Amino acid sequence: MPYFPPRQSGFNGLHHLALMYGDACQPWTPEILTYYAAHLDDTGRPVDWLFDSFLFLNLASSRGRDYRADINLGTTMSGEGDFFAWCSPRPAEVTDWLELLDFYFGPQGVLATLDQTLEQLVDQVPQPYGHRRNVVLMIPYPHISQRVFGQLPGEDTALNFGVEGQNLDRATRQRLHACSWFVEQLVARWSAGRYRHLHLLGAYWMFESVHRSWEVDDHWLLKELRPVLHRHDLKFLWIPFYSRYTIHLLDDYQRYYFDLAFLQPNVMFYQQGVDLAAAATAARQRGAGLEMEYYLELDEPIAVTAERHTRFRTYLDGGVHHGYMTEAACAWFLGQGSLERMHGHPDPQERVFYRDVYRFIRGTYRPAGCSETPATPSLALAVDLGGTHLRVAVVDERGNLYQRWQVPTPGNRPAILEAMVALLSAGRDWVLGQGGRPAGIGVSTGGRVNFATGEVLDATALLPDWRAVPLGSYLRETLDLPVWVDNDGNCAALAEQQFGHGRGQAHFLTLVLGTGIGGGLVVNHHLVRGTHHAAAELGHISIQHDGPICSCGNWGCVELFASGSGLAAMGQTLVEAGLLALSPPITAEALGRAAQAGHPIAQDVIQRAGRLLGVAITGLLHTLNPQRVILSGPLTQLGDLYLQPVRQTVHERTLPLARVADIWISDLKDPGLLGAAGLVASAVPAAGRERG
Ligand code: BMX
Ligand code: ZN
Numbered sequence: 001m002p003y004f005p006p007r008q009s010g011f012n013g014l015h016h017l018a019l020m021y022g023d024a025c026q027p028w029t030p031e032i033l034t035y036y037a038a039h040l041d042d043t044g045r046p047v048d049w050l051f052d053s054f055l056f057l058n059l060a061s062s063r064g065r066d067y068r069a070d071i072n073l074g075t076t077m078s079g080e081g082d083f084f085a086w087c088s089p090r091p092a093e094v095t096d097w098l099e100l101l102d103f104y105f106g107p108q109g110v111l112a113t114l115d116q117t118l119e120q121l122v123d124q125v126p127q128p129y130g131h132r133r134n135v136v137l138m139i140p141y142p143h144i145s146q147r148v149f150g151q152l153p154g155e156d157t158a159l160n161f162g163v164e165g166q167n168l169d170r171a172t173r174q175r176l177h178a179c180s181w182f183v184e185q186l187v188a189r190w191s192a193g194r195y196r197h198l199h200l201l202g203a204y205w206m207f208e209s210v211h212r213s214w215e216v217d218d219h220w221l222l223k224e225l226r227p228v229l230h231r232h233d234l235k236f237l238w239i240p241f242y243s244r245y246t247i248h249l250l251d252d253y254q255r256y257y258f259d260l261a262f263l264q265p266n267v268m269f270y271q272q273g274v275d276l277a278a279a280a281t282a283a284r285q286r287g288a289g290l291e292m293e294y295y296l297e298l299d300e301p302i303a304v305t306a307e308r309h310t311r312f313r314t315y316l317d318g319g320v321h322h323g324y325m326t327e328a329a330c331a332w333f334l335g336q337g338s339l340e341r342m343h344g345h346p347d348p349q350e351r352v353f354y355r356d357v358y359r360f361i362r363g364t365y366r367p368a369g370c371s372e373t374p375a376t377p378s379l380a381l382a383v384d385l386g387g388t389h390l391r392v393a394v395v396d397e398r399g400n401l402y403q404r405w406q407v408p409t410p411g412n413r414p415a416i417l418e419a420m421v422a423l424l425s426a427g428r429d430w431v432l433g434q435g436g437r438p439a440g441i442g443v444s445t446g447g448r449v450n451f452a453t454g455e456v457l458d459a460t461a462l463l464p465d466w467r468a469v470p471l472g473s474y475l476r477e478t479l480d481l482p483v484w485v486d487n488d489g490n491c492a493a494l495a496e497q498q499f500g501h502g503r504g505q506a507h508f509l510t511l512v513l514g515t516g517i518g519g520g521l522v523v524n525h526h527l528v529r530g531t532h533h534a535a536a537e538l539g540h541i542s543i544q545h546d547g548p549i550c551s552c553g554n555w556g557c558v559e560l561f562a563s564g565s566g567l568a569a570m571g572q573t574l575v576e577a578g579l580l581a582l583s584p585p586i587t588a589e590a591l592g593r594a595a596q597a598g599h600p601i602a603q604d605v606i607q608r609a610g611r612l613l614g615v616a617i618t619g620l621l622h623t624l625n626p627q628r629v630i631l632s633g634p635l636t637q638l639g640d641l642y643l644q645p646v647r648q649t650v651h652e653r654t655l656p657l658a659r660v661a662d663i664w665i666s667d668l669k670d671p672g673l674l675g676a677a678g679l680v681a682s683a684v685p686a687a688g689r690e691r692g
Pocket of ligand 1: 385386387388445446447448458459460461462463487488489513514515516517518519537539540559
């Protein structure tokens with residue numbers, strides 16, 4: 001069994017999760033959060049992104065009431081081997097739970113602050129932003145020593161979590177009730193928050209074991225709590241304590257309790273009885289991720305403080321030796337306030353570790369004596385499914401294409417899937433033959449796609465039967481690789497942003513002129529996907545309110561006139577009317593050749609297509625006032641005959657202030673494929689992308 005794989009679309013690409021221990025009396029600041037969101041160079045300039053996911057957890061409330069349920073506290077951190085559950089003598093009450101919600105969601109709360117921090121960093125970090133950052137929020141532990149929890153807002157019964165005076169069943173139900181309420185609060189307050197850069201991935205369960213005895217039944221509680229989270233599409237995360245006594249709890253963790261667990265090796269904290277190799281094997285055998293552990297100081301009597309440096313080196317090297325650096329989701333315990341102090345620390349070793357954490361997260365860390373540059377660059381398998389062709393290519397993170405396969409787009413869903421898997425298998429075999437392993441699969445497809453789940457929701461007749469296709473999970477299960485799926489226009493925009501005329505542009509839009517017209521929209525450096533995954537369907541802007549009906553259901557869409565399929569249909573009509581002699585197949589390309597050969601009607605049709613596209617672009621410029629419009633796709637080959645009327649119409653019709661300097665023609669050969677590969681590269685730390 002593999003580790004819990006990183007970068008799964010169902011987990012919004014989670015790879016490295018930072019444990020962010022908060023202090024109820026001290027709000028998080030953008031300055032501090034920057035150290036976790038970005039990697040800074042020696043001068044303090046953010047030069048790359050760092051953690052993709054953040055777990056916020058507080059140990060106690062401002063008045064010292066415990067949220068924590070720390071397995072260690074019965075023994076102290078240096079207690080060797082004998083662990084037991086710890087019941088707080090000062091368990092949090094409902095007021096403390098409400099305080100925690102405000103700590104997360106208040107106007108100065110950590111989520112608002114993190115969102116602002118990311119907003120600032122987007123303009124500073126010269127690397128693509130990728131997914132929204134994941135947020136995981138701790139649910140306070142309902143201690144069984146809590147007899148007077150208090151009344152939840154709007155309820156009139158005070159809750160009691162202890163068994164005395166009632167029974168285990170009633171106590172556990174009240175504990176579950178409080179936890180479920182907390183989850184509902186998370187959901188409600190999250191949607192009110194409207195964070196632009198954050199994704200609520202799920203909740204975290206603090207207790208590092210699962211206890212069941214005559215007075216506590218966390219086993220039942222957790223099994224009941226998970227469906228509450230799942231109803232809201234949230235995941236349940238856990239970081240269990242590794243000991244031989246407790247390891248069995250991970251055996252079926254995904255069946256009963258949690259969606260993702262990181263095994264906590266504790267090599268950093270205990271003198272004896274700990275072994276990173278054994279912990280890594282245990283995690284791998286149970287489909288878990290791994291917790292990395294380091295600290296500058298801990299408020300615990302740690303017997304191994306003097307060995308901090310050698311032990312942390314073991315964790316880092318182990319990532320390569322045991323494979324968890326690239327093959328596992330990792331959680332990072334870095335004590336409280338370590339990372340920001342390591343950056344400019346007087347001890348050079350701490351500064352080296354600061355850089356090594358970054359390298360590890362990028363996947364480029366190498367133990368001493370190993371080569372810094374990996375033998376094979378990170379290769380993605382890219383798919384581009386359009387109305388005419390299905391293409392697959394092997395692409396590296398710099399956008400170099402190595403191999404390419406292409407077939408005509410099959411006419412129905414099973415045939416498309418079969419062909420896709422066949423080409424992808426060829427691609428995978430090719431990469432394996434080179435001694436590498438593909439980092440993942442990126443798919444660019446026509447139609448509306450839920451990027452988070454990898455499902456194709458809906459498509460026009462250009463791709464018949466291509467709706468409600470769980471493409472991401474199907475490919476992942478069939479080929480055992482992580483998969484990302486997005487609309488082809490969106491992929492083209494990502495490709496322009498990374499490799500083309502969109503580099504460094506805050507606002508641009510792109511139109512891919514192929515069988516259909518795909519669109520992609522970047523606003524404030526971010527791709528706009530829309531609330532229901534249907535943003536930037538720019539081919540379906542209606543420019544003739546009573547024009548012919550389009551395969552999307554609208555009338556007079558620009559795609560009917562200015563796309564490859566539109567031009568081919570018009571060529572067909574002209575041929576049938578005897579106005580043009582073309583031998584089949586009648587395509588936009590054939591029409592182009594006739595126009596080039598001087599046929600006036602063919603020229604007219606193409607120029608009209610250009611003018612109509614210009615009308616649609618004018619509307620877009622008035623909506624968005626972008627810096628650039630980038631045109632790509634096979635129709636740009638029609639050259640000035642088509643492009644000149646586009647420019648002319650835009651010039652004649654657009655408000656002077658909205659007029660862009662020029663309409664740019666893409667210099668990318670395959671924006672769909674490059675963007676699809678980019679989905680993988682921006683989620684996967686790519687070798688060679690590291691700076692400094
Ligand atoms: C259609 C629509 C868009 C797509 C565009 C370009 C489907 C199947 N397609 O407008 O989602 O972006 O075509 O597609 O709904 P292509 O076939 O030209 O690559
Ligand atoms: Zn349409």
